Amino acid sequence: MTQSPRKTSARKSLSASFVARVGLMAALALIFSYVEAIIPYNPGVPGIKLGIANVVTVVALYKFGARDAAAVSIIRVVLAGLLFNGLFGMLYALAGAVVSLAGMILLNKTGLFSVTGVSMAAGVLHNLGQLLVAAALIEDLRIFFYFPVLMFSGIAAGILVGIASALVLRVLR
């Protein structure tokens, strides 16, 4: 169910359809990032958010494979960082994105988990990656006081994103 169209197309590094597809999905994800950035809510702890843009990443992973998902996610994070979140925000988000992408791809490879489970793990890993970068930047391990909060918010956000992605995938297939 994962790599349907890409297997047939020649494994060139940057086929036109890949570029077009990724560009489209990155644009969509960027809009989600924007929508989320303009929702005025402040949970008090930096790093807690829904991450609806990750619906696109998850869908890309299941529909087109790891390469698309990675491309969409990285492009989205860099652009959203430059546009909305600032450089530090981008740094955190980039770390989170890389860690959660790796986790998603691995969990997806095992074939044991549903979309929801993969997304839940991704949410947690995303927050963990951010926390590691924050700890490295601030050079203060006491920031791990945030860990449980970010853990649970990551689980919740991941599950919600996963359910949304599963619904989208159900329609898309």
Add this chain to the structure above:
Amino acid sequence: MKQFIRKADIILFIVLVIVGLAASAALTLSHGEAGSSAKVIIESGGDLYARYPLAEDRTVVVPAPKQKAVDAPEADPDEAPSAQYDYYNVVVISGGTVSVTEASCKNQVCVKHGAISGPGESIVCLPNRLVVRIDNGSEKGGGYDSVTS
């Protein structure tokens, strides 16, 4: 897409929740415990006398201001503080806790206060105008929020 939620998901969920709960339990248990950068701040007569890392064990003899007014030689570690000073406190930093083990004063409140270990805690000796407190060591702006954008 076979099912919405599979068995492995639930197992993963439980594992993650347990890790989260364990982490918060560990943090709660160690709540108030000073971080590795915590400092012991000793103030004498209202002025900063010395600042030491909480993690390093040491014994400090602090002469009181009224002692200093007379003569304040450097504390000789080989001699008993009571033999050197009339007014003094002995502050001991050991194993992440701070206590005043000896004081020249009559009421000995600071000695009876016992050991402190958490940030923000303090021992005060009024007769010798001594304050020993633990600071969490984040003097650069204080909060995490100074870097998050």
